[in-house]
Amino acid sequence: MNSDIAIHKPAPIAVGKPLDKFNRTSGLKETLNILESGMPVLVSGFYSDGLLLLREIHHYLKNQIPHQSFKEQREYRSAYRKLSNLVLLEIKDQKLCIRKSPVIGWLERFYADNDDFLLTFPQVQGLNSAWQWYQNGISVPVLRNKLHTYYGVYFPTRFEHLLLFDNWLKRYSGPKKSAIDVGVGSGVLSMQMIKHGFQKVYGTDTNPNAIFGLTEFMGKTKLSRKLELDFAHLFGKWKMEVELIVFNPPWLPESHELDRIGEAIYYNECLFPDFFAEAYLRLLSDGKLLIIFSNLAQITNVTKSHPIEKELAENERFQLERCYTKKVKVASAKTNRDQHWRADEEVELWVLVKK
Numbered sequence: 514m515n516s517d518i519a520i521h522k523p524a525p526i527a528v529g530k531p532l533d534k535f536n537r538t539s540g541l542k543e544t545l546n547i548l549e550s551g552m553p554v555l556v557s558g559f560y561s562d563g564l565l566l567l568r569e570i571h572h573y574l575k576n577q578i579p580h581q582s583f584k585e586q587r588e589y590r591s592a593y594r595k596l597s598n599l600v601l602l603e604i605k606d607q608k609l610c611i612r613k614s615p616v617i618g619w620l621e622r623f624y625a626d627n628d629d630f631l632l633t634f635p636q637v638q639g640l641n642s643a644w645q646w647y648q649n650g651i652s653v654p655v656l657r658n659k660l661h662t663y664y665g666v667y668f669p670t671r672f673e674h675l676l677l678f679d680n681w682l683k684r685y686s687g688p689k690k691s692a693i694d695v696g697v698g699s700g701v702l703s704m705q706m707i708k709h710g711f712q713k714v715y716g717t718d719t720n721p722n723a724i725f726g727l728t729e730f731m732g733k734t735k736l737s738r739k740l741e742l743d744f745a746h747l748f749g750k751w752k753m754e755v756e757l758i759v760f761n762p763p764w765l766p767e768s769h770e771l772d773r774i775g776e777a778i779y780y781n782e783c784l785f786p787d788f789f790a791e792a793y794l795r796l797l798s799d800g801k802l803l804i805i806f807s808n809l810a811q812i813t814n815v816t817k818s819h820p821i822e823k824e825l826a827e828n829e830r831f832q833l834e835r836c837y838t839k840k841v842k843v844a845s846a847k848t849n850r851d852q853h854w855r856a857d858e859e860v861e862l863w864v865l866v867k868k
């Protein structure tokens with residue numbers, strides 16, 4: 514099935530006419546001027562020279578743009594993206610052309626047919642960290658195995674919602690024949706359900722990398738017989754009625770530039786109404802509909818409306834059985850200072866049943 518799936522990866526930039534170069538002996542001011550004028554710069558010398566330039570871009574922008582509120586931080590990130598994406602690296606024979614560069618396995622996997630091209634430094638950083646996560650795996654407190662998440666796939670970095678779900682699964686005593694996991698991502702929720710005895714889970718995702726990566730991760734293991742995947746919107750080809758439907762949807766209303774990872778974070782206005790309408794058709798009469806959510810959008814004043822409360826208030830499909838909440842631990846002192854709103858963040862596990 515996966516032969517039809519086109520992996521999402523950074524588009525290679527063709528090598529064209531010679532570019533201005535940057536290494537640690539170059540003038541920073543001149544380089545920032547070039548970037549500000551919208552022209553690219555090619556990092557030469559060492560990989561760390563590129564890191565140095567990105568740090569300088571941060572310094573430069575921090576002096577110009579406030580970055581306290583959630584909205585300001587978004588604007589700051591957008592200005593940073595604009596300049597940093599003009600910092601380029603050359604890749605020859607699937608290797609970075611500068612000294613002391615990390616080895617990034619994705620380069621061979623994704624660009625086998627391309628012997629000479631450019632990528633932006635942030636793209637290379639993204640590929641590099643994704644490769645580290647993929648190779649080393651991510652331990653989550655609710656699973657014995659590590660997750661080896663593919664490039665470009667959302668994976669959990671905080672675990673409160675997984676713990677809420679795990680506690681709910683521990684207490685759930687209903688039938689465990691089948692479940693649907695909408696937006697499986699790394700597959701973590703599906704694996705939790707299987708760990709708690711669900712015989713079959715049907716997952717979907719609109720991100721091709723999630724489906725491809727999870728299929729590769731499962732290989733021919735026992736898991737691959739219990740978890741079936743469809744690269745599709747919402748419920749895809751899964752039309753059967755099940756006892757449990759879970760969805761850990763994007764938590765914020767859509768912003769402008771959406772990439773694949775963006776789709777894991779931002780939702781458009783049709784997502785929830787369509788999801789509830791389709792979930793209603795697939796949930797058995799005594800089944801449970803579980804949605805993982807967060808108060809992030811409310812506490813950051815991005816929106817006042819809550820898509821689950823809206824569904825309950827406006828439609829006759831579902832009623833609330835219970836909503837469990839858990840405070841999110843603040844990650845570090847630094848996060849605390851720059852992102853003070855995080856202190857009030859709570860994850861929510863909504864358990865709905867049919868009316």
Ligand SMILES: C[S@@+](CC[C@H](N)C(=O)[O-])C[C@H]1O[C@@H](n2cnc3c(N)ncnc32)[C@H](O)[C@@H]1O
Pocket residue numbers: 667668669695696697698699700701702717718719720723745746747748761762763764773776777778784
């Ligand atoms: C917040 S992530 C959650 C991933 C995973 N279930 C977890 O709990 O870690 C949301 C996932 O939903 C996927 N997604 C977003 N919109 C979707 C849609 N309309 N249909 C199916 N999947 C979608 C995203 O690609 C992403 O993998």
